[in-house]
Amino acid sequence: MIIIENAAIATVDPDGTEHRNGHVVVDGERIVAVGAGPASVPPGEHTRIDGTGCLVTPGLVNTHHHLYQWATRGLAADSTLFEWLVELYPIWGRLDAEITHAAATAGLARLALTGCTTVADHHYVFPRDAGDQIEALVTAVTTIGVRGHLVRGSMDRGESDGGLPPDNLVETLDAALLGTEQAIDTHHDPAPNARIRIAVGPCSPFSVSEQLMKEAAELARRKGVRLHTHLAETLDEERQCLAEVGCTPAEYAEALGWLGDDVWLAHTVHLAPGAIARLGVTGTGSAHCPTSNGRLGTGIAPARDLIDAGAPVGLGVDGAASNESGGLGEELHQALLQARQRGGPQALTVRQALWMGTMGGARCLGRQDELGSLEPGKLADLALWRLDGLRYAGITDPVAALVLGAVPDVELMLVGGETVVAGGELRTADEAAIAAQLRAASGRLR
Template identity: 70%
Template sequence: MSSNPASTPPPPNRTSGDRDATQPQETAEREINPERDHRCESRRGGTVIIEGGTVVTVDDSGTEFGEGHVVVEGDRIVAVGPGSAPAQQGPVRRIDASGCLVTPGLINTHHHLYQWATRGYAADATLFGWLTELYPVWAGIDEEITHAAASAGLARMALSGCTTAADHHYVFPRGGGDVFGAVVAAAERIGVRLHAVRGSMDRGRSHGGLPPDSVVEDLDAALAGTQEAIDRFHDPNPGAQVRVAVGPCSPFSVSTDLMRQAAELARRNGVRLHTHLAETTDEEEQCRAEYGRTPVEYADDLGWLGPDVWLAHTIHLSEEGIARLGETGTGAAHCPTSNGRLGAGIAPVRPLLDAGAPVGLGVDGVASNEAGGLGEEMHQALLTARARYGPEALSVRDALRLATRGGARCLGRDDELGSLEHGKLADIAVWRLGGIDHTGIADPVAALVLGRLPKLERLLRGGSVVVDDGRLMPVSEAELTHELDRASARIRTREVSA
C-alpha cells in the first residue's frame, strides 16, 4: 500500500471566490439550500458534477487537485480532473465544493452493529472480562432491538463519511427472530453498502467457551444458517449494495470443526472469510495451551489465511506472523479506538503495510468504541502508529488510504471502491473545511486527519445523496434516537429480569 512522500507540497484550500460559476448548456444547482425539498436529491440518475474543492483521488499515483472536479453519471464516476468540469449536455446537478475537501467515501472493515444498544457497559474491563459481562446482556437482543441499533450505528457512520460497512453479527439468541435480516434491512434503510458477515459460535460455557449456551449454535445449525444468509442476501454482481461473508467469531468461541468447515463453505460459495484474531495476549495463551500454536499458525492450519480473508485486530503478531499475512495477502481490520478502550494493545500497522498485507480501518462494536464514527479512526490510527513506531510510521495520507483503498482491498472491492477514478462507484465524501477548527491548516488532508472531524457537506453512495449539509437524508436522527432509546431500555429490562 503506497503513500505520498511526506515532502510532497500540500494543495491549497480553496474559497468560494476561486471558481468560475459560468457553465453553458446545463441546468445548474450552485449552492446547497437547506430549505429546499431534500427528497429530490436522494434519487439517483442523470449527471452530477462536484467541483471547486480540493480533490484527493487516493489512486495508485496519489493524484490530487488543489481545485478539481468529479463527474458522476448514474452510480459511476466518469471523469476526475483539475479545474471546472467541461460543459455537459442535458440536465446537470452541480455541487459547489468550494472550501471543501473531496475524498472517496470511507470504508469500515469491522463492526458489530447490534452493540449500539449496549454502550457504556464494562467501562474499565479487559476483553475477556468485558465479554463475560456483556454476553448475558446480548442474549436479550431480538430483531427489533437489532434493527434499531444497526440503523443508529449505520447513521452515525454515514455522518462520519462512511459509505461501506462490514458488520460481523455472531449472536443468535433463541427466540430472537431474524436478527441478521434486521441488520441488512437497516443498511437498506440508511442507504450505505453492507458487507454482512454471518458469524457463528458453537463453544458455549459448557464446552469451555465464554458465551452462555443460550447464544451459541451447534455445528450443523451454524453452517446451515450461514448458507441461508448467503442464499438470501449475497449479491455477487458489480455495484452490489449487500454482500455476505462467512465469519465464525473467534478461536475461543468456535470449535476447530466449525472454523474449518466454515472456510470450506465460504469457498464453495465464492464469498469472503472474516474472524477475530490475535486481539489479546489471553487469546494467544489459550491458543498455545489448546492447540500448541499461535493464533496465526492456528488460522493457517485451518485454511484461514489468503487473499479472500480479512482478520479483525491482529494486534499480537510475531515477525513471522506479520510476514505470513503479507505473503498470503490476508487483510487486517485495524480498530485503534476499540483496542485502546479495552487495553488490548496497538496493532503493528506499519510492519503489516511494509509486508504487503491489506490494512483497513474498523470502528468495532460500540460497546467498546462508544463514539462509533469511522472518520475519527483515521486520527486514532495515526496517533497509535506513531506512538509505537515513531513520527514517520504513518502519514496523514497513509491514514486516509487505510480508510479508503485499504478497506476496499480487505473487502475484495478495490476494483470498485476506495478511490475517485473513472469507472469506480460514485461513493464520495465532501468535507467542509474552515471555521475555527481548520482555518490556517494549509494541507486539507492534514486538516481532515489531524484536526477535529470536519462537517460532512455531502455523502454520495452510488450517486445517491445519503448526507446533505450535515443532515442524514433517508431518515431523521430524531426518529433513530427514539428507536435506539427504546431498544436500549428494553435490553436493560431483559438484563434485570434474566
Template identity: 60%
Template sequence: MTTQAVTLIIDGCAVATVDADGTEYRSGHVLLYGNRIGVVGAGPAPDLGPGVRRIDGTGCLLTPGLVNTHHHLYQWITRGLAPDHTLFEWLTTLYPIWAGIDEDAVRVAATGGLASLARSGCTTTTDHHYVFPREGGDLLGAEIAAAADIGLRFHPCRGSMDLGKSKGGLPPDDVVESLDAILAASADAIDRWHDPSFDSMLRIALAPCSPFSVTPELLRESATLARESGVRLHTHLAETLDEEDFCQQSFGCSPAQYMEQLGWLGPDVWYAHGIHFDDAAIASIAASRTGIAHCPTSNARIGAGIARTADLLAAGVPVGLGVDGAASNESSSMLEEPRNALLLARAHGGPRALTTRKALAMATIGGARVLGRDAELGSIEPGKLADLALWRLDTPAHAGIDDPVAALILGARPPLAALIVNGREVVTDDAMRTIDESEVGRQVARAQAALVAKAG
C-alpha cells in the first residue's frame, strides 16, 4: 500500500478490536485508507511523513463505533413527559401530542437526538418512525436529512400503524393510516432511499409498530414487500405484560407465537425489547437467527422488566443494544446501554451473567449483526468500514483503572477524543464538528414548546 493511500493514523492508544478472537492491544495503532480500515497493529505506527494526518491516541481507548439498533428520534422533543406511567399509560398520554408533529419538528428532533448519539460514541443508528399525521409532510425525509447533516450512518425504518382505537387498537384513529397508504409509502421509501452497497450510509427497513397497533394483514403484507425488495423487518415485541395479555385475548397466543404465525421470524427480522420470552420463544428465535434490540435503560425507565439477555446470548440469538425513544430514555446515550445491560443482567442472573467485553460486543459487533452488517461494521479489522470511537481515559475519573474496557463500560462517561464515521471526523475533542450544538439546543426547546402548546 502506498504512503499516499493512508489518510489518517490513530496512534499510541489501547485498541479493543472486538474481532472474533477478542484481539486487544495495550498500545497500538490503526491506519485508515479513506473510508476503510487498512492496518491494525501493536506498537507505534510507521513514520509516513508529515503529509498524513495523525491523531495522538495516548491515554485513549479505540473501539468500533457503537451501533444503535432501536430509536424513535421524533420523541426528542417530548422528553420528560409522563415520567411515572406504565407503557400503555405513557403511550395514551403521548399519542395526542405526537399527532401534531410535522417535518420541521421531526428534523429538529432528529438533529438533536442524532447529535446526542454521536456524542456518546454512536456511528450507526436505526430509527423506528411510525407516527405519520395526515398533514405532517415528508417525515422520513426530514430525519434522513438530519442524519446527513450530523454525519451518522443511518438505518431508518418506515414504521406504520393501521389499528386505531375504534378497531380495538391502542393508538387514536387520527394517527393511523390505511393499509394501502402504508404499503405505497413503504415501497416509495425503499425506491427513494435504500442503498444496499457495502459502504452504504442509508438503508431502509419496514417496521409495523407493534401487535397492539397494527393488523395481521399489515404484518403479512409488509413482510412480503420487504422480502421482495431485499430490506429488513423490525417491530416491537414482548415489551410488557400488558402486551402479553393483549395478544392472549386478541389472538389466543403469546406475542412470539403470533409473530411466528405471520412469518415474522428469520435473519432479516429484529425485534425491539424482547423482555417477556419463555424458553420455547427463545429457542425459536435462536433457530431462525432473528435478532433482538435490547434496550435496558428504556426498559428500566418504563418498568417493563429485565430481558433474559444471558439466555438469549447463550442460545445464539443475535443481540444488539438500543437507546429506544428519547421520551422513555431522556439521556439517549449509547454508551450507557452496555453498562446498564451488564448491571441489569447481573442483578437478574448473578455476577457472571454478562462480562464487560460481552457488553461492549453487544454495543458494536452485536448491533452490526442484528442489522445484517457484521461483514462491514462492528469490529476494527482491515477492510471494514472506518467507523471508530476514540475514548479519553486519562482523566481523573478514569485514572488508576488498569483495564481500559472496564474503565469504559463501568466508569463515568469519558470524553470522546474523536468519532470517525466512514473515515470522516464527526466529533473532535468532545465537540460536534458538523453542527452548532447551541443553536440546535435552542431549536429543540422552541419545537418542544410549540408541539406541547399545539396539543394543549
C-alpha cells in the first residue's frame, strides 16, 4: 500500500469534499481510502509519504493535444490560425515515426511534470512513407507511463479541393478510414483500467470532406469508440462554412451526426447561444484550450455557458506549436482568467477550474467512473503538489494557491498506483536524454 498523510485533500467528488489535513490510501492500482486525519490501515509493509505542506488532487486530464508539434515550437509566432497552418503544414509533411516519437516523448514528459496523468492526443498528419505514426505515439505513452487517448485523425481535403493542407499531406477517403480502423483494432483497450484507448478524429471541416466526416462517425459508433474533431475555433472557419454549406460549423456538425455524448470537440470558441444549448442537451463535450486560443488570437471560448448548459467541459493544452509551454497545470489559471475576462469575477471559481482540469476532462473522455476524482474504487491517478515554499507563503486556501499561483512542483504523481514523478523529477525516463533526442529530431525536421 501507498499511504499519503498530513496533506490537504481536494477530492473533486460530487460533494466537493475537502480535508485540511487528511490521507489517501492506494492499494495496487486503485484508491481504497480517502479521509480526514491519519490513515487507519492494517499492519504490514507500507510506503508512507508525508504530505505536510502539500495538496493532493486527482491527476489532471488533458483533453486535446498534438504531441508531434513539440518538434516545431516557436514558429509563426505572430500569425492567425490559418496563416500558422499554411506555414507549418509543409514542415509537418516531413514528419517520420522517429521524429513523432521523440516529440511525443518530450511532450508527455512535460505534461507529467505538470500533474497530467491522462492525455488525449489528436494526430492527423500521416506523410507518405513516414512509418507507423500511431505506434510511435503508443510507445511514447508507454515509456512515460501516463494514460493515452490517441485520436486517429485524418485529412482528405487538400488545396486542390479547397482545403488548407498541401495535397501531399492528405489521405484518400478509403486510406483514412482503413488506417483508423486498423488503429482501433490494434491498440484500443476498452477495459476500465485501460492505458491506451483510440478515438476517431477527422481533423476539421476545412481539411476533411463531408463524406469522411459521416463515415468516420459511423465507423466510431460501429466500433464503440469516441469521436473528436476541431470545431468553431475561428471566425475564418465560420465564414468558410457559411459560404460553402450555408450553415455554422456547429449546425454542420449536428447535420453530420457529430453531436452526442460520445463526442468531444476541440476549442468551440465561436458558438451561438442555440449551439451552446445543443451541446448541453446532447451531452457533447468541449476541450477548452485557453492558452492556445490566446496565442493564436482566436477568441475566448464560452466555457462557463457550456458548463451551465450541461455540456462536459475539460481543459486542453493543444499542440505545443501554439502553446510552447506545453504544461497542463497552467491551463487551470488561464481558464479562470479567460472566463472572468468574458463574464466577470464570478464567472469561474478556483474549484470550478480544478473541476474542469480533472472531472470535466474525465467526462469528455467518457471515464468519469474511473478517473477525475479521489474516491475509493477509482484508479489511483493523483498528483501531490508542493505548496510550502515562498511562492505560496500566506495563502491559506490550497486550491486557490494551485489555481491562482505559479504552477507548483509535483512532489509525487501516480498513475494506476505507479510512480511517474517524484520529488519534482520524472522517474520513468531520463529527461536529459529526452531533450537531446527532441533537439536532434527537431533539427532534422527543419
